[in-house]
Amino acid sequence: MPHDHHDHPHSLLPSDPALRVKALETILTQKGLVDPAALDEIIDTYENRIGPKNGAHVVARAWVDAEFRAALLADADPVLAEMGYYGRQGEHMVVVENTDEVHNMVVCTLCSCYPWPLLGIPPGWYKSDAYRARSVREPRKVLAEFGVALPAETAVRVWDSTAEVRYLVLPQRPSGTEDLDEAALMALVTRDSMIGTGLAVSP
Amino acid sequence: MKPEPVFEAPWHAQLFALTVHLNEAGHFAWPDWAERFGATLKRHGLTRTLNGGDDYFLAWLETLETLLTETGAAEAEALTDMRNAWETAYLNTPHGAPVTLD
Numbered sequence: 001m002p003h004d005h006h007d008h009p010h011s012l013l014p015s016d017p018a019l020r021v022k023a024l025e026t027i028l029t030q031k032g033l034v035d036p037a038a039l040d041e042i043i044d045t046y047e048n049r050i051g052p053k054n055g056a057h058v059v060a061r062a063w064v065d066a067e068f069r070a071a072l073l074a075d076a077d078p079v080l081a082e083m084g085y086y087g088r089q090g091e092h093m094v095v096v097e098n099t100d101e102v103h104n105m106v107v108c109t110l111c112s113c114y115p116w117p118l119l120g121i122p123p124g125w126y127k128s129d130a131y132r133a134r135s136v137r138e139p140r141k142v143l144a145e146f147g148v149a150l151p152a153e154t155a156v157r158v159w160d161s162t163a164e165v166r167y168l169v170l171p172q173r174p175s176g177t178e179d180l181d182e183a184a185l186m187a188l189v190t191r192d193s194m195i196g197t198g199l200a201v202s203p
Numbered sequence: 204m205k206p207e208p209v210f211e212a213p214w215h216a217q218l219f220a221l222t223v224h225l226n227e228a229g230h231f232a233w234p235d236w237a238e239r240f241g242a243t244l245k246r247h248g249l250t251r252t253l254n255g256g257d258d259y260f261l262a263w264l265e266t267l268e269t270l271l272t273e274t275g276a277a278e279a280e281a282l283t284d285m286r287n288a289w290e291t292a293y294l295n296t297p298h299g300a301p302v303t304l305d
Contacts, residue, residue, distance in 0.1 A: 011296045014289075017257075017264050018214035023285035024268065025221060026304070027277050034224060042220035047209045091233070110241035112259070121209050121219070127255030129248050163237035 046121055054085050055118035055168055056189035058095075059200075060182045063173045073097055073170070085117040091163065093118070097170040098196075102155045105143065105196030106167045107135040113161035115168050119191055126195065136160070146197040169196040177203055215260045222267055231270060240266045 014022070028034040058080065062069040072079045076093040080086060093115060096104040108114065109132050114122040125131050135142050139156045143149075150156065159167040171193040177185060180203065192198030210216035226233055243266045244253065253259055271277040288304055296302045 011293045011298050011300070011302050013293045015214070016286075017218075017261055018212070019286045019289050020264060020268070020282070021214045021218045021221070022289045023282050024271070024277065025217065026285055026289070027281055028221070028225075028271075031276070033228070033230070033276060034221065038224050039217065039220040042223050043210075043216045046219070047216065051209075111237055111244055112255075113237060124211070124255040124259075127253075127259045129244075129253045129255075131255075163234040 046116075050117060051120040052118075052189075052191035052194065053186065054120075055115070055191070055194045056186040057182075058083065058085065058118060058168070059170055059189045059194065060185035062095075062170055063177075063185055064182050069170075076168070080117070091115075092165050093168065094159075094165055095168045095170050096157070096159060098172045100151075100154065100172075102157050103143075103148075103150050103196065104157050104159060104167070104169045105135060105139055106159050106161060106169060107132055108161040109133070109136060110160075110162065113163055113166055115166040118168055119194060123191070143197065146192065148197065148199060169194050171196075171198075171200040174200050174202040211256055212260075218260055218264055218267065222263070225271075225276075230274065230276065236266075236270070239270060243269075 025034060025036070025039070029036055058072070062072050068079070072095050076095045077086075080093055091113075096106075098104055108126075112122050112127040112132075114126065131142065136158055139158050140150070143156070161167055171189065173185070174188060177188065180188075184203075188201045188203060190198050190201060193200045210219065222236070225231065226236060240263060243262045244259075247253060247258065247262050251258075253262070268277075268279075268282060272279050272282075289302075292302050292304055
């Protein structure tokens with residue numbers, strides 16, 4: 001096959017799905033349904049500007065500001081909108097709080113619904129069949145594989161996301177962080193702790 | 204702490220952006236998309252375990268192609284022709300030169 005040559009006489013041939021995506025983009029652009037500049041803008045936003053640090057910002061503020069925390073748990077949408085973290089798909093956000101009594105964990109058994117504005121694009125494991133099926137069936141086992149061991153008296157509650165409702169876990173504030181400010185606390189909030197497959201890091 | 208790459212392959216990002224863009228432009232509602240995509244994943248998952256990487260976006264691509272074919276935004280035959288035209292363009296373009304359609 002010519003493209004197996006070491007010195008690549010022609011441009012490296014993209015994979016079949018990559019060619020199909022190019023075809024879609026070309027046809028839709030020709031029809032005026034798609035603006036290539038808008039596509040670049042969306043990619044740039046998700047690659048560089050939206051990520052778990054948005055969610056960490058929300059969590060850290062909830063740890064230091066009781067009034068904010070109460071409002072966030074009561075009705076997250078207006079609170080998040082005020083911070084600029086609203087969904088592109090018009091989804092409804094619900095924040096669920098971890099306590100000594102209950103540990104929350106988020107999954108999407110249907111596909112991979114995820115709070116994009118707060119956490120960015122989901123990691124591969126969140127989209128895998130294994131996580132989607134097992135987190136509902138055997139959440140404690142899945143948590144153990146993520147290195148999360150909970151006391152026996154802590155209940156595990158699994159929230160199944162949909163296209164309309166997305167969940168963010170508010171992890172417990174680690175002990176010994178009383179003196180830290182919002183910015184320092186943000187660094188303790190991992191992506192996994194906001195999905196519920198991890199805990200906030202102790203300083 | 205080094206962040207993981209957001210998209211594993213450029214075409215994942217391109218496909219994601221295309222879908223978000225079409226949704227925002229009002230070509231389909233997100234719940235409808237999620238339902239179709241979930242059905243595709245379920246169908247694929249019956250024969251093998253999906254790992255959430257390439258196979259996840261392959262299911263995504265199949266869903267979007269089918270959806271756009273059904274709405275008439277893109278005809279299946281035109282998509283195949285365009286895919287093959289891009290393949291030919293890559294094969295006929297010297298390495299390092301920009302690849303364009305004739």
